[in-house]
Amino acid sequence: MIYVKKIFIILAFFLGLAVMLMGLSFVFMPKNNMSEFGMEEVSANGILGEKENTIDVLVLGDSESYSSISPMEIWKDTGYTTYVCGTSAQPLNYTVTMLYRAFEKQTPKIVILETNTIYREVTKSSALKTKIANYFSIFQYHDRWKSLGWHDFIGKTNFTWTDDYKGYRYNSSIAPSTKKDHMRGTAVIAKIPELNIRYVEEIKSFCDENGAKLLLLSAPSTANWNYSRHNGIQNLADEIGCEYIDLNLMNDKLKIDWNTDTHDKGDHLNHSGAVKVTRYISEFLSETELLTDHRTDAEYAKWNNSLKNYESVVGKS
Amino acid sequence: MxxxxxxxxxxxxxxxxxxxxxxxxxxxxxxxxxxxxxxxxxxxxxxxxxxxxxxxxxxxxxxxxxxxxxxxxxxxxxxxxxxxxxxxxxxxxxxxxxxxxxxxxxxxxxxxxxxxxxxxxxxxxxxxxxxxxxxxxxxxxxxxxxxxxxxxxxxxxxxxxxxxxxxxxxxxxxxxxxxxxxxxxxxxxxxxxxxxxxxxxxxxxxxxxIRQQNLTFGTQRILFGLIKKIVIADRLNLLIKNVFAGYENYDGFVIALVAVLYTIQLYMDFSGTMDLALGTGQIFGMRLPENFQRPFFSKTISEFWKRWHITLGAWFKDYIFYPLSMSRPLKKLTSRARKRLGNHFGPLLAGAIALFCVWLCNGLWHGAGWNYIFFGMFHFALILSGNIVEPFAVSITDKLHINRSGFPYRCMQMIRTSVLVCIGELFFRAPGLKAGLAMFRKIFMDFSLASLVDGTIFELGMDKYDFIIIFISLIGIFFVSVLQERNISLREKISRKNIVIRLGVYYALILFLVIFGAYGRGYVPVDPIYAGF
Incomplete structure (x- = not known):
């Protein structure tokens, strides 16, 4: 009887703790997706402010993703709606979080995963922390105690903001790459950490369950990409049964000029490089015949407004 | 794995x-x-x-x-x-x-x-x-x-x-x-x-x-240690790492403040880790030796080292100081010096040699660097000079009718000891002896309260909220320390309360840690400082 009582007290204690953490998570969760409300990674989280079920293509990955793919260019060329949920140095555990978050209100038909993130080490510690933070957002937003207001205790969550660039980060500066022939052929296969493989498998099965096609895409980068990594991703793509496009091997089509198309010596593309990559992706998306052109659809009128804002900064190409 | x-x-x-x-x-x-x-x-x-x-x-x-x-x-x-x-x-x-x-x-x-x-x-x-x-x-x-x-x-x-x-x-x-x-x-x-x-x-x-009381007391101590480390030490790191990395850019006030904050950080980091170690040991029913006994209540540097990293001090005392002072050459030296210098200063000479060896080893044990050797020698000089001037200090205070056991005098002694400790820790943390000397010089030659007056002190890594939460946490720890100093066990007092209060204490500690802990985006936890030694 004493043991039963003790077990009951322990269970009640943890239950009480979980309830308190949930309550605090409600209070500390930003009530809007703008930085003024304490939201982190605002441009990627701008997807939360998009109208329900309006995104066709979701892009995930690290800085390579938001430097290489410009959704507004895709919209302009094809009328498909794309959102880049890439963030700086995004590890795969966070990629999975962004994927789930995006699918809460959207049903993209195509998910593009930029592959540089697959080689980013995910420590068990950060994987565990992400998992906990997914259940209790207090662990992610606890630092908001500095800016809490009454609204946080009683207000409803309402994500209203979206990014006119749809997650793309514009950079037009130029710093040429000195690295030549970064894709010299080799049979060496760069090893992907076991935990990362499991994450990619999780992404694949989630996409399958939700009727989305997963595409692995390697954006051009002389600093981050090489043939052994290509081999590693190709093997992984074959194993999980998904399409893989390595843009580093398609320069005859893309015509990336490493003297003018990068802003940090080949690490990331600049806007001119991103336009070339995005043009190729637009063609690819059209060829899939999975998506509909929304340019004349009144439901998507805001996208045309965003395009105007976007072009006012980047210029018409 | x-x-x-x-x-x-x-x-x-x-x-x-x-x-x-x-x-x-x-x-x-x-x-x-x-x-x-x-x-x-x-x-x-x-x-x-x-x-x-x-x-x-x-x-x-x-x-x-x-x-x-x-x-x-x-x-x-x-x-x-x-x-x-x-x-x-x-x-x-x-x-x-x-x-x-x-x-x-x-x-x-x-x-x-x-x-x-x-x-x-x-x-x-x-x-x-x-x-x-x-x-x-x-x-x-x-x-x-x-x-x-x-x-x-x-x-x-x-x-x-x-x-x-x-x-x-x-x-x-x-x-x-x-x-x-x-x-x-x-x-x-x-x-x-x-x-x-x-x-x-x-x-x-x-x-x-495993006994229930050990489990609860051990868990409480672990939580207390986590607060010391994650709320205070890791939060202080925001400011400390910036100032020590670019000390040339800061005035004497900032350097002095950071010397104090680093001393607090070191104490919170190390004593917090000890709380984890001893709390865990207690859960298993083991009584590990205490490593800290409210060191900032020490009235002299000698006393400080009996309250700070106690087990290291005891090790040096048992395996270096005593064997050396009991060695034949030093015994001879003591008896000769006693004849010439008297009963107070005579034994000090041989003691000073043994003490020098202890503090050289102590400095080197902390790290292979001249700043660590300086740190050791600094404390050697303070302890030795304390021993030398002790009779003079007693006679002066007697003549001035100052009550040495009165609170104001003891308080002054505690502040003096803490200031000296902070100076030592400044050299300890500085990126090299040269940098330590430059920082120390700045405290006197480049002192200005401008950063405090114009508020730029809150832009160096820690904002005013960070300072407030650290202050509140330190008040709490000070309160617990005063109780411990008076041999009052807060944990035993709590254990006698009803279950609602007991659970409330756990919840309060956990939630305080969850909300005010310096973890996650924007924070870099301090590597366990003493694990590197």
């Missing part, structure tokens, strides 16, 4: 520790000790990987040396029993010499390994500088060795074991597993406390049952 870098990593706290406690709790007594040993080795493997070989080697060698010494002592005893009285002195001397050789061999292995791994780069770079000064065209290659975490701690435990066997304070342990558990007990192997075989080996091996 589980890997983690400190007692504060999430894998340790929510996977490793609960699983270790759970396994220990469900196993019968004879297996509990083995589960503790397995947990300890698993922990060391998770922290140091293949470098676990050093720990295994150290344990095996110390085990063998203990048995070897014991063998010599037994032969000596047998021979003494069967020998005539007049031969006994000679036999004793012979066997003592043999034992000393064995002890020297043990020191060569253990201290030698530590010296090679930790100090070779320092010595090599200094020899290179010397060659440069003397214009000798030779440059030694500076080697780099990977060191297992905690080597400075378990090596001292190994050496104390050998010395204690040699001094017949303990019998050599023939049970390798018991000795291995003493050497590797996971809550204390990374940062101490430095345990003695006679205090801990047997209680570890007895592996008592």
């Amino acid at each position: 589980l890997t983690f870098s400190s007692y504060f990593s999430i894998e340790y706290l929510i996977i490793f520790l609960p699983v270790s406690i759970g396994a220990y709790a469900v196993l019968p007594q004879r297996f509990r000790r083995l589960s503790l040993l397995a947990s300890s080795y698993l922990f060391f493997w998770a922290v140091s990987g293949k470098l676990i070989a050093y720990l295994i080697f150290s344990t095996l060698s110390v085990h063998y040396i203990g048995i070897w010494l014991s063998g010599i002592q037994d032969s000596c005893d047998r021979l003494l029993e069967s020998s005539p009285k007049e031969q006994r002195k000679e036999i004793k001397a012979q066997y003592t010499a043999k034992q000393r050789l064995v002890v020297a061999f043990a020191l060569l292995i253990h201290i030698g390994t530590l010296l090679i791994l930790k100090y070779t780069p320092f010595f090599a770079s200094n020899i290179n500088s010397l060659f440069g000064l003397l214009k000798i065209p030779v440059t030694l290659k500076i080697p780099f060795f990977l060191m297992p975490v905690g080597i400075s701690f378990y090596t001292l435990q190994a050496v104390s074991y050998v010395f204690d066997v040699y001094r017949r304070k303990i019998r050599a342990d023939f049970n390798l597993l018991r000795l291995a558990l003493f050497m590797s007990f996971f809550p204390q192997i990374m940062e101490g406390p430095i345990c003695r075989y006679s205090d801990t080996a047997e209680q570890l091996w007895s592996a008592p049952k």
Whole structure:
């Protein structure tokens, strides 16, 4: 009887703790997706402010993703709606979080995963922390105690903001790459950490369950990409049964000029490089015949407004 | 495979520790000790990987040396029993010499390994500088060795074991597993406390049952330690790392403030880790030695070192200070000096030599660098000068009718001691001795309150909210410390309250930690400072 009582007290204690953490998570969760409300990674989280079920293509990955793919260019060329949920140095555990978050209100038909993130080490510690933070957002937003207001205790969550660039980060500066022939052929296969493989498998099965096609895409980068990594991703793509496009091997089509198309010596593309990559992706998306052109659809009128804002900064190409 | 870098990593706290406690709790007594040993080795493997070989080697060698010494002592005893009285002195001397050789061999292995791994780069770079000064065209290659975490701690435990066997304070342990558990007990192997075989080996091996009171008290202490480390030490890091990295850009006020904050950080980091170590030990029913006793209530630097890193101080006292001061040459020196300098200053001379050796070792133990040697010498000078001026201070205060036991005087002494400690820690943390001197100079030559007046102090890494939460936390810790100083156990008081209040205390501590902890995006936790020593 004493043991039963003790077990009951322990269970009640943890239950009480979980309830308190949930309550605090409600209070500390930003009530809007703008930085003024304490939201982190605002441009990627701008997807939360998009109208329900309006995104066709979701892009995930690290800085390579938001430097290489410009959704507004895709919209302009094809009328498909794309959102880049890439963030700086995004590890795969966070990629999975962004994927789930995006699918809460959207049903993209195509998910593009930029592959540089697959080689980013995910420590068990950060994987565990992400998992906990997914259940209790207090662990992610606890630092908001500095800016809490009454609204946080009683207000409803309402994500209203979206990014006119749809997650793309514009950079037009130029710093040429000195690295030549970064894709010299080799049979060496760069090893992907076991935990990362499991994450990619999780992404694949989630996409399958939700009727989305997963595409692995390697954006051009002389600093981050090489043939052994290509081999590693190709093997992984074959194993999980998904399409893989390595843009580093398609320069005859893309015509990336490493003297003018990068802003940090080949690490990331600049806007001119991103336009070339995005043009190729637009063609690819059209060829899939999975998506509909929304340019004349009144439901998507805001996208045309965003395009105007976007072009006012980047210029018409 | 589980890997983690400190007692504060999430894998340790929510996977490793609960699983270790759970396994220990469900196993019968004879297996509990083995589960503790397995947990300890698993922990060391998770922290140091293949470098676990050093720990295994150290344990095996110390085990063998203990048995070897014991063998010599037994032969000596047998021979003494069967020998005539007049031969006994000679036999004793012979066997003592043999034992000393064995002890020297043990020191060569253990201290030698530590010296090679930790100090070779320092010595090599200094020899290179010397060659440069003397214009000798030779440059030694500076080697780099990977060191297992905690080597400075378990090596001292190994050496104390050998010395204690040699001094017949303990019998050599023939049970390798018991000795291995003493050497590797996971809550204390990374940062101490430095345990003695006679205090801990047997209680570890007895592996008592987990009791509810131990579990609750231990958990409370762990939570308290987590708050010290994650709320205070890690938050202070935001400012401290910036100022020490670019001290040239800051005025004397900022440098002085950071010297104080770094001292607080070091205390919170180290004593917080000790709370985790001792709290964990308590859960298993073990009483590990305390390493801190409210050091900032000390009235002198001597007292400070009896309250700060107590087990290291005690180790130096037992294995360096006493053997040196009791050595024949220093005894002779003392008796000669006593005749010439009197009863107060006479013994101080020999004591000063032993004290110098202790503080040189203390400085070097903390790290291979001139700033650490300076740190040691700084405290040596303070303690020695304190001993020298003590009679004068007593006579002056008597003449001035100052009540030395009154609160204002004691308070002044505590503040003076804390200020001196902060100065020492400034040199300790500074990126080199030169930088330490430059920072110290700035406190006096470039002092300005401008950053406080215009509020830019809140833009150096910590904003006003960070300062407020640190202040509140420190008030709480001060309150607990005052109670402890008065021998009032807050935990026992809480344990007598009803369950709602008891649970409320747990919830309050956990939620305080969750909300105000400096973790996640934008925070870089401080690496366990003492684990690097």
